[in-house]
Amino acid sequence: MKRQKHLSRFLLALAAIVVLVFLLAPIIAVIGGSFNGEGYFSFPPDTWSVRWYQAAASNEEHLSSLAHSLKVASVATLISVVLCIPASLALVKGSRKLTSFMKKIFMAPIFLPAIVWGVGMLLFFGKTNVRGSFGLLVAAHVVLVTPYLIRVVGSSLDEFNFTLEDAAISLGATPAQTFLRVTLPLISPGVVVGAVFGFMISFSELIITLFIAGSNFTTFPVRVYSEMRTEGLNPMVLAYSTIIVVVVLVISIIGEKCARWSRFFS
């Protein structure tokens, strides 16, 4: 009886490990391949070297695309935070019918195909003079990032004790003071988690950016994608990706440990 239990436990763990390895196989390949000394992809590496990291540190084009990605992600996340906090408050306190409808709209970017949205935007803005502009790209990314922020901030507000607002008012605070001194400080951990989430989603986004970014403003994912289609795999790109994965890993560990943020996925 005991042996059966141990056996089934062992098999389960084995199956889980196999699936986990499959899940992480591409990332492992990317990390491993970045240390290949030769100029082609090889995993396991034929020779071990960090030359691609050195090359990555000085490659102008890739570095500028990285900078573009960081720019878009930070501006879009910031704007999204500013818009989503009042919206989330309204979703909690506003009239039932309107809020349930608006909530569906705000969450829609996760569920509707990016490719369709991308073509739509391309066509609609194609004839206007904002096409290819930084502003348009940022606006699109704000919409992209919003569902995550609404989810996380919404969850923070669900845990917030609204009696505290009554207490502040009874002590003389105006609604604005109540928001700034009581509500906001207490939901800001949630806001930070949502912002970090959104930043990373925006940074690694490909499809929308592919459609509406201007040709002189490539982001990192777009650049890597275009290169892959034309030139195949370039170990230097693997070096960049490895760095990104490591950064994401560190942030994820912090995010999971402090805020259990995996609960916000789907």
Next chain:
Amino acid sequence: MNMLLLPLAALFFVMFIIPFFYLLYTSFLTYTSGQVSPGMPFTLGSYLKFFRDSYYAVVIGRTLWLSLLSAVICTIMAYPLAFFMARAQGYLKTILLVLVTLPLISGVVVQTMGWYGLLAAYGTVNNILKALHIIHDPIQFLGTSSAIVIGLVQSFLPYMVLPIMNILQVIPKNVLEAAENLGANGAQRFFRITFPLSLGGVGAGFVLVFGACLSSYTTPSILGSGKVQVIGTVVYQQAMQLFNWPFSAAISMILLVLLLILAVATSLKAKRKAANAA
């Protein structure tokens, strides 16, 4: 209070709602080859072209099939991992959660790069197979449907693992203890209690992954090397390479209809389930 919704709603209206309606509008415009901008009159030409040309029926069928296959394989693979994670505690749980969400957050481009390297003719999988003397010449994985399925399954595994894990965690321990107390052994407890109770999460994950596979672009584009066309790649090709906007729009609308059918079917099933439970 409701006014606070206005700025965000306005942004969504302009950036999200209108483009979809504009796309709908465009799908009814006339395309003249050589001309980049489609024009009047309104016509069903694009839709007709879609239904007449059997090539596109094949594309839809292929997309549906690949998506179904991917969703099924994804479910089968996700369940053991989800089960294991549901029982994990403390640091192990945290690490597992981080690892499972890592592919999601690092982005689809990183994943596709990895698969490209693994599945290429000079890539890892072929090298391993050669080393084990299973094959002599490299197998061309890239550019096949199989490669796409592998890529899709891996990309969307987290979306399947997490819902299943969540629903498994919600099953009260004392329900299983009651079953054990009444004489059920481990396998019986799983198949008669745990598994049936987890089907809700399985269903939710399945629908999510299926829809995501139907809508996918990046993975089929890279791993299909342009040889295998799915809905997403056709939309891109028609829009960005052939500049047939109306046709691209029409296919997009058809994709949306497919997703709508999926959504309606799911909510009907959910309503029926709720009615039965009540």
Next chain:
Amino acid sequence: MLELKNISKSYKSNQVLKDVNLTVNDGEMIALLGPSGSGKTTILRLIAGFLDGNDGEILLDGKNINTIPAHLRNIGVVFQDYALFPHMTVEQNVEFGLKMHKVPQEERKARVKEALSVVGLQEYGARFPKQLSGGQQQRVAIARVVAIRAKVMLLDEPLSNLDAKLRRQVRVELKELQRKLNITTVIVTHDQEEAMTMGDRIAILNDGHIQQLGKPMELYRQPANKFVAGFLGTPSINFFDLHRCGPATGIQNVAVSAPAQLGHLSSLPDGHYDLGVRPEDMVYLKQPDDAFCLPADVTLVEHLGAETLIYFSSNAKAFCCRTELSLSVEQGQKAWFHLNFARASIFDSESGKCVYSPDSDPQI
């Protein structure tokens, strides 16, 4: 002085308050007592300003505050869950109201110190709310109100979050504190013991109406209707069927053979009444005697130490008698009870209104 004049309030076609009138004198502590849904919390929220849209007037020292927004009313509220700001220290919590009232910094420090010492928490200024016990948190909440020198203090179910032992202690402390500060106070509660011990006067509410307003013992001894009689006192009052027909009187269908004992009861006009006799106004007898004795079957006996509760049934109705004697009564035995008619109240069966209650005890 706080006055509520003809206050009515409706929520979506449901009238929660119906013409409520109440005056709270300076320095007085009034308890608003009632079951859930009676409207007492609505009154509290109306006074504080969290709710509006009512008919009638709320006057503070003669001034109508109906239209003054909540944050300008300077009415202190101590919430049921204390509502201390978790991200601020005790000192910052108490200082908050002063900042909002734009009190200059020097004065703020002094008043915070003063408020904290009034509630006995001088040493706790740097602590955070989660480091304090329930009782301490309540005192910080009170300190917040004291600091802003509110004219009126509203307490929402102040004892309900405390465990039984702490309740008695806090009851006494709160009463002493209120007397010391001499602040006009309104307590909202559903617990009749809380209201009886803390209120200088009690307003009992039911169904949006004030059923009776008066000193605790007045309400206890001279209830205006069956609801008030039944709400105050544990175990609750016994209502015996009283039937008057001509010279005959029946209690629980038992004829009263010696009319002389009835006293004022014999002058009641014909009809059905409810005779309200409190458990402590009854005497248990093992054997009947010449006076009127109600025969009954003992259903349960509870020995509480200082007193014994005897539950009995008569004519399929259940009652309770409270006695200090530790008797050897047992379940299932037959028993007889004397009823103290001099202390009983009589209610009209149909309307529930009190038609007779004994004159107030000269000792009260």
